[in-house]
Amino acid sequence: ADVSDTVGVGYSSVTTRAELEHRAVVACADSAELRDALRAVAEGRPSGVAVIDRSVSGRTAFLFSGQGAQRLGMGRELYTSFPVFAEAFDAAVVELDRYLERPLREVVWGEDAGLLERTVFTQAALFAFESALFRLWESWGVTPDVLVGHSIGELTAAYVAGVWSLEDAARLVAARGRLMDALPGGGAMVAVEAGEEEVAPYLGDGVSLAAVNAPGSVVLSGEEKAVLAVAERFADRRTRRLRVSHAFHSALMEPMLADFETVARELSYAEPQVSIASTVAADADLTDPAYWVGQVRATVRFADAVVELG
Incomplete structure (x- = not known):
């Protein structure tokens, strides 16, 4: 098969062919690898870069993870490969840098893992990366029916769902990380x-x-x-x-709640345009600043959110 125009072939296979039950997807680095993978699929042979399965019906959920998912260099290859990701990442970094003591990009793509582990940078980095990744999937036409976020990830979920503008979301994320980071260590x-x-x-x-x-x-x-x-x-x-700087979601967070509430109440809120499965309470009002203050201290009920997704 002629695979010189891989974008055209991929686009046509999705938009002009019948949506059959049996599907195959190949992820390759170059044309030679693509030819081998497609040949393996056609011949029914195993391939390390091909996934063959049946389509299933159901809702699509996106999960935004919390602290612990960060790593040095995350997003760098996506940034150089996909303009949509780069644009969204840049926009988030510009807003977050207004509140950080050093440029976030230098921290995320630097060499000091300990610096990235600091809560003030960890939470900002995850927000920038995850929101940019969402915009990339969105640009490909992959959109969720429901969102769920674990701890700081829930703020990212709320932002991409439209609860805040980027400016307000970045301000809240930065305040959350900064105020937590300033608490006494231990725990x-x-x-x-x-x-x-x-x-x-x-x-x-x-x-x-x-x-x-x-x-x-x-x-x-x-x-x-x-x-x-x-x-x-x-x-x-x-x-x-767990390797953490502070005891999150415990009583040791309480000294920062009043200052965080001050910031939360200065923002503008809107109803989410995508359903969000709350990890605090099923009937939660995500447009209420009190929700986000309480979320800092509350138990992350991720298991309940997963049940709600079902």
């Missing part, structure tokens, strides 16, 4: 293979339930000694201490 977060009902008797006295990620997967957060003591009660299960 601990530990992921525990246990259900919420199992850890519930040990909450309080310095230990908060930071997240319920699955029916048997929770995250404890709060004062280091107290959190580690509770985690020790589940020593026969899998536990993992």
Whole structure:
């Protein structure tokens, strides 16, 4: 097959051919690899760059992840390859840099992993990357029926859904990261293979339930000694201490809430244009500044949001 015009071939296959149940997708770096992959698909042979499956009906959901997903250099190749991504990333960086002590691009694409791990830069970097990635998918015609975000990711979800302008979203994201970063260090977060009902008797006295990620997967957060003591009660299960600068979604966040609320109440809000599965409460009002203040402290009920998606 002549694959010299790969864009034309791909476009025509999607827009002028019947939408059959059986589908195949190949992701290749060059024409030679594309020829080999297409030949493998045609002959029914395995290929490391081809995916063959059946189409299924259902809704499409986009997930915006939270802290821990960041890495040095993220988005750099997308930036050089796709103008849509670059334009959206640049726009976000311009707004965020108004509130940061050093240029965000230098941090994300630099060589100091410790600097990127600082909450003030981590949250801004994830917002810029994830919002630009959304715009790229959107430009390809891939749009979600529903959005869900984990912690800082929920702010990105709200922005792309139209709750805030880019200017207001960047201001809120930057304030959230800056105020958290300025809190005293210490505290601990530990992921525990246990259900919420199992850890519930040990909450309080310095230990908060930071997240319920699955029916048997929770995250404890709060004062280091107290959190580690509770985690020790589940020593026969899998536990993992998270590498974080602060104990997020715990009582240790409370000293920054008043200042964060001041910023949140100065912004303009609009009804989301895409459905959002809240990780705080199913009937939440995302246009209420109080929601975003409470979200800093509240348990991230990701498992409930996933159930809602179903």
